[in-house]
Amino acid sequence: MKMTKKLRLPLTALLTSTAMFISLPSANVAVAKETSSQIEWDLTDLYANTDAWEAERQQVLEKLKELDSYKGRLGESAATLLEVSDKVSALQKSALRLLVFATLSADEDLRVSETQERRSLARSLFAAMNQATSYMAPELLEVGPEKIEAFIAANQDLQKHAFNLRDTMRQKEFTLSKEAERVLANAGDVLGGPGQIYGLMANASMPWTSLTLPSGEEIKLLNQAAYSKYRAVQNREDRKAVFDAFWGTWKQYEAMLGATLATHVKGHVFNAQSRGYENALAAAVSGSNIPTDVYRTLVATANENLDSMHRYLKLRQRLLGLQDMHYYDIYPEVTALDRTFSIDDAKEMTLVSLQPFGKKYLKHLKKGFKGEWMHVFPQEGKRPGAYMFGSAYDVHPYLLLNYNGGFEDVSTFSHEWGHAVHTMLSRENQPFETFSYTTFTAELASTTNEVLLQEHMLAKDLPDSERLYYIDRALEGIRGTFFRQTMFAEFELKIHEMQEAGEALSGAKMTKLYLDLLRKYHGHDEGVMNIDEAYAIEWAYIPHFYRNFYVYQYATSISGGTAFAERMLAGDKTATEDYIKVLEAGGSQYPYELLKSSKIDLASKTPYETLIARMNRLMDEADKILDRMGK
Structure with a gap:
């Protein structure tokens, strides 16, 4: 997860770019159990104690007041611009360090109110900082690019701020008058309302029901967590019952949730049109200066290769031994691995599999392994899932894990260390001002680790059953990260285009659109997988649709x-x-151009076709193994 802001301000770009990347727990992995041999991070590298943390927070609040004295002076001289830029950078750096400490300590035990309150205080700093610096972008645009460039040329120390200053100039075409900007800023809370309403409904207000499964097991509350668990059980009748009941609950609120998402889309389109963007997609990707061709090429190439997706579903059918396939057959594991891996195993497997990265990368990885940077095992009250948080520039990255010893835990371990080493290398080579990188490159850096880990395991001389397990994990990753996320991206694009064309959106219309996409991606008309229309309400379950063209980056990342x-x-x-x-x-270049200069052009079909070619090779081997096994 990254907190993002579409308008990248010259001095405040890092306020909401927190280098925090999260992996959710898989459905069948237990979390938050007591573990006696906990491996814990050392937060004193950030602050000696909470008194030191509070002292710095108060210092930040006091120094924020100084920024008001620079209003109307940004075009005064290069020295003045450097002075205020350096002050804002210092405040950003402190605020992010405060946030890292508060977040890590809060996530150790979500039941402790004191640490949750401290996290809220840290987050509130960013609102205060955004308010204190809100005049800067409009004022710099009034100063103009010629004078800004002259300042940069005149004062070498401004070079570290140059990228962000120029990025603000790039956005001039889509920046309005001060009064209009003030109006849009004031409308921010209103435009964010649909997302807040959705969050409350989905996470706190949905009237979940109990369910007695055909097998006799009682589910006391079929909420989202229970759905994630029971949708993957081996008993097929139980899976169907879970799908029917869970999606039946969502269906009752189709009209309300449709109105909520439609209002969100209207707000996004309103913002884009108000600023003069060609469309909402262009507005969404402009912050990181990513061409819309990336998005459209991704969707087009996925559609051109749906035969590979359909082939994978047929392979799952073969592994499950079913006569036909339904949507509720997509989650149960079709292979199993009868072994576990210690945390030391995970370190060794990660080190060996990442040899292709070379000595520089491995040196940083080994350094990280020696430090007290991880909170490794589940415990009561601990936040589930996994993440890397590396925004404390003068310290090191931290990793939260919930390690249970499965291969998926090893994969998550390698994934999060991909984020961590990315952070370390960026910090080593970039000043604070261009240290923070975007999601577009971040998830690529972690996904590459997963691919190399899979290939490392498959390079071994393994029994067919174990090889089949690793192949299945790789294929399921491609299905879930490439095809599923691209399906989401296509849905999101279509509902925005419908709104832009003046077509009224409704829950029923979204369900019909989503049903068409589900059936296309899963081969319903070709007889590959039966998609019951009752499950097409799934669109209402996806929170990412309130993040404005975000999910496509998962698909581009696994491809790159x-x-x-x-x-x-x-x-x-x-x-x-x-x-x-x-x-x-790090963040010293626009991510698309950075990758393109490294021979990865995500506006072309090539990286997506490379991924599909790997998928087909893996399926070829899986078929041969199943033939040998007589299945």
Whole structure:
């Protein structure tokens, strides 16, 4: 997860770019159980104690008041611009460090009110800072690019701020008058209302029901957590009952949730049109300067390769031994692995599998393994899932895990360390002002690790059953991260285009659209998988639709990461150099151009076709194994 802001301000770009990347727990992994041998991070690297934390928070609040004295002076001289820029950077750095400490300590035990309150105080700093710096972007645009460039040329110390200053100039075309900007800013809470309403409804107000499964097991509350668990059970009748009941609950609120999402889309389109963007998609990707061709090429290439998705579903059918396939057959595990991995195993497997990254990368990884940077095992009250939080520039990244010893835990371990080493390399090579990188490159850096781990395991001489397990994990990752996320992206694009065309949106209309997409992606008309229309309310379950064209980046990341991994494994001697260059660049370049300069052009079909080619190779091997096993 990253907190993002579409208008990248010259001095406040990092206020909401917190380098926090989260992996959710898989449905069948237990979390938050007591573990006696906990491995815990050392937060004193951030602050000696909470008194030191509070002292710095008060200092930030006091120094924020100084920024008001620079109003109307940003065009005064290069020295003045440097002075205020450096002050804002220092405040940003402190605020982010405060947030990291507060977040980590709060997530150790979500039941402790004191740490939750401290996290709220840390978050409130960003609202105060945004308010204190809100005049800067409009004022800099009035100063104009010629004078800003002259300042940069005149004062070498402004170079560290140059990228963000120029980025603000780039946005001039879509920045309105001060009065209009003030109106849009004041409308922010209103426009954010649909997302807040959805969050309350989905997470706190939905009237979940109990369910007695055909097997006799009683589910006391079929909420989202229970659905994630029981949709993957081996008993097919139980799975169907869970799907029918869970989606039946959502269906009751189709009209309300449709109105909520429609209002959100209207707000997004309103913002885009008010600023003069061609469309809402263009507005959404402009912050990171990503061409809309990336989004459209992704969707088009996925559609051109749905045969591979359908082939995978048929492979799942073969592994499950079913006569036909339904949507409720998509989640149960079709292979199993009768072994566990210690945390030391995870370290060793990660180190060995990432050899293609070279000595520089591995040096940082080994350094991280030696530090007290991780909170490893589940415990009561601990936040579930996994994340890397690396926004404390003068310290090191931290990782929260809930390690249970399965291969998926090893994969998550490698994934999060991909984020961590990315952060370390960026910090080593970038000043604070261009240290923070975007989701577009971040998820690529972690996904590449997963691909190399999978290929490392498959390079071993393994029994067919174990090989089949790793192949299945890789294929399921492609289905879930590439095809499913692209289906979401296509749905999101279509509902925005409908609104832009003046077509009224409703829950029923969204359900019909989503049903068409579900059936297309899963081969309903080709007889691959039966999609019951009762399950097409699933769109209402996806919170990412309130994040404005966000999910496509998961699909581009697995594609770009696979393309890098394939180049390395094929012996391309420039691949490692190109990859490290991307990590070291941090946020000093626009992410699309950075990757393109490293031979990964995500506006072309090539990286997506590389991913599909790998998928087909894996399925070829799976078919051969099943033939040998007589299945």
